[in-house]
Each structure stands twice: as C-alpha cells, then as structure tokens.
Amino acid sequence: MALALFDLDNTLLDGDSDYLWGQFLVEHGIVDGELYASENQRFYDQYLQGCLDIHEFLRFQLQPLATHSRRQLEAWRTDYLQEKITPILLGKAQELIDSHRNKGDETVIITATNRFITEPIAACFGIHNLLATEPELKHGEYTGGVSGLPCFQHGKVARLRTWLQQSGHRLDDSYFYSDSHNDLPLLELVDHPVAVDPDNKLTAIAAERGWPVISLRQ
Numbered sequence: 001m002a003l004a005l006f007d008l009d010n011t012l013l014d015g016d017s018d019y020l021w022g023q024f025l026v027e028h029g030i031v032d033g034e035l036y037a038s039e040n041q042r043f044y045d046q047y048l049q050g051c052l053d054i055h056e057f058l059r060f061q062l063q064p065l066a067t068h069s070r071r072q073l074e075a076w077r078t079d080y081l082q083e084k085i086t087p088i089l090l091g092k093a094q095e096l097i098d099s100h101r102n103k104g105d106e107t108v109i110i111t112a113t114n115r116f117i118t119e120p121i122a123a124c125f126g127i128h129n130l131l132a133t134e135p136e137l138k139h140g141e142y143t144g145g146v147s148g149l150p151c152f153q154h155g156k157v158a159r160l161r162t163w164l165q166q167s168g169h170r171l172d173d174s175y176f177y178s179d180s181h182n183d184l185p186l187l188e189l190v191d192h193p194v195a196v197d198p199d200n201k202l203t204a205i206a207a208e209r210g211w212p213v214i215s216l217r218q
Contacts, residue, residue, distance in 0.1 A: 001104055001105060001106055001169075002100075002103075002105045002106070002172070002173040002174055002175065003105065003106050003108060003169055003170075003171065003174040003175065003190075004097075004100035004105045004106065004107050004108070004174075004175045004177075005108045005109075005110050005160070005174065005175060005176040005177070005186070005190065006093075006097070006107070006108065006109050006110070006127075006176075006177050006178075007109075007110065007111060007176075007177060007178035007179060007180065007183055007196075008109050008111040008113060008118060008121065008122075009111065009112075009113060009179075010179040010180065010197065011093070011177055011178055011179045011180075011196045011197070011216070012089075012090060012093040012097075012109070012125060012177075012216070013085070013088045013089065013090065013093075013121070014088040014089075014090055014217055015084075015088040016044065016113075017084075017085060017113050017117050017118060017121060018044075018061065018112075018113045018114075018117065019040060019044045020080075020084040020085070020088075021061075021080060021084070021117050022036060022037070022040035022061070023037070023040070023084070024076070024079075024080045024083065024084055025064055025076075026040070028076070028079075030064065030068075030076065031064055039060055043056075043057045043060065043061070047182065048199065050181055050182060050201065052152075052182075054112070054150045054152045054153075054155075055146075055150070058114075058133065058146050058150060059144070061114070062114065062135050062142070062144045062145070062146065063144050065116060065135055065142035065144060066141075066142050066143055066144030066145075067144075069141065070140060070141050070142065073116070073142070077116070077117070077120065081120055081121070081124075085121055085124070089124060089125075090216045090217065092215075092216040092217070093125070093216045094125060096177070096216065097125055097126070097127065100175070101126075105175075106129065106169060107127050107129065108127065108129040108130075108131065108163075109122045109125070109127050109129070109130050109131070109132075110130075110131040110132075110151065110156055110159070110160060110176075110186070111130075111131070111132050111133075111151060112132075112133055112150065112151050112152035112153075112155075112156070112182075113132060113133065114132055114133045114134070114135050115130065115132040115133065115134055115135065116135050116142070118130060118132045119132070129163075131151055131156070131159050131160060131163055132151055133146060133150045133151045133152065134146065134147040134148050134151075135147065152182070153182055153183075153184075153185055154185045156183065156185065156186045157185050157186050157189055160186065160189075171189065171190060171191070172191070173191050173192070174190040174191050174192065175190060175191070175192040175193075175194060176189075176190040176192070176193055176194065177194045177196045177214075178193075178194075178195065178196060178198075178202070179195070179196050179197050179198050179199060179202065180198075180199055180202060181198075181199055181201035181202040181205065183202075184202075184205065187211070192212075193206075193209075193211050194211065194212045194213075194214060195211055195212065195213045195214070196213075196214055196215070196216055197214075197215050197216060197217055198213060
C-alpha cells in the first residue's frame with residue numbers, strides 16, 4: 001500500500017480555504033472589515049512569495065476562533081462551506097483521489113490550514129487522514145493559540161514523520177501533489193513528487209528536476 005499525500009489549497013481546491021475564510025468573516029461582518037481584509041491579503045501575498053511568518057499569521061488567523069463560542073463558529077462554518085468551498089471543489093481532484101483509492105493506496109491531506117477549516121473539506125473528498133495545523137482547545141473552546149507544530153514547510157515533514165511512526169505507514173513509493181513552492185521540503189522527500197497547477201517558482205523547479213506537472217482545472 002502506497003501513500004498518496006495531497007496539499008489542499010490551490011491543489012485539490014480551485015482557491016485557498018484560509019483566505020476565503022477571512023473573506024467570509026469580512027463579508028458577514030464578523031470581523032473589522034477593512035482592517036481584517038487588508039491583513040488577510042498581506043499574509044496571503046507573503047505566502048505566495050514564500051516569506052510568510054507562520055506564527056504571526058496564525059496569531060491573526062486564529063483570533064476569531066477565540067472570540068466566539070465553538071457552537072457559533074461551527075454554525076458560521078456550515079455557511080462558509082456552502083458559500084465559499086462547494087463552488088471550488090474540483091471534480092478532477094476527486095477523480096485523482098479515487099484513482100489512488102482504487103489502487104489500494106492510503107490517501108492523506110496534509111495542509112498548513114487549520115483543522116477547524118479543513119476537517120469538513122477533507123470529509124467532502126472522502127479522506128479521513130488529515131494532517132493540519134491544530135488550533136488549541138481548552139475546555140472545549142478555542143483559545144486562539146496553536147497546539148503543537150504548525151503544518152507548514154518543514155513542519156509538514158516533521159508532522160508527517162510523527163504520523164508515520166504512529167500509523168505504521170511508510171514512504172516507499174509515496175506520492176505528494178502540491179501547487180506551491182512552500183511544499184518543496186515534502187516534495188523532495190517522497191518518491192513521486194507531482195506539481196499540480198503550480199506557482200511560478202514550483203513550475204521552474206519541476207522543469208529543472210523533471211517532475212510531472214498536471215492540471216486539475218483544465
């Protein structure tokens with residue numbers, strides 16, 4: 001059984017779930033619209049450029065979880081999934097996932113985006129193994145902090161290695177699909193790195209190294 005690892009944002013989705021959650025909060029008046037939208041865009045631009053300070057971003061991005069009850073947050077999340085995520089689910093992404101599943105491969109989503117946002121999205125794709133940044137919970141409510149290591153850049157590799165030890169899976173003949181140069185540490189680790197609708201930096205790296213490049217949008 002091989003592992004098929006998938007990045008989520010701009011790979012299986014035709015968009016970024018983190019960024020869209022911020023847009024949802026602004027559009028529904030849940031956060032200060034002008035300030036939050038500006039900061040949301042600033043962090044997203046830094047991510048695209050490869051210079052995101054993940055800890056600074058998470059302090060910003062997880063704060064709304066700390067200022068509202070979990071029950072209210074989950075109600076908003078239901079609306080967010082319908083408004084923002086359902087329209088960007090990629091049919092070809094589901095076909096790719098199913099092709100691995102039909103071969104008997106173990107499918108895993110590994111994403112920097114936090115579990116509160118991504119867990120129901122992973123379920124939409126029928127994937128039960130989710131490695132994501134973990135928002136801290138105390139007494140059943142979110143604190144605005146992070147539990148453990150953020151699942152970003154080299155953190156993805158560290159989180160995956162921990163999961164491999166716990167699950168007993170191995171990286172032999174493994175695949176990883178991603179759009180982003182931020183995922184280079186994990187792309188270099190697997191046997192079959194695949195660039196999916198890649199950004200400019202990853203496009204150049206994939207061409208240099210002879211990695212396959214595919215599109216799930218065309």
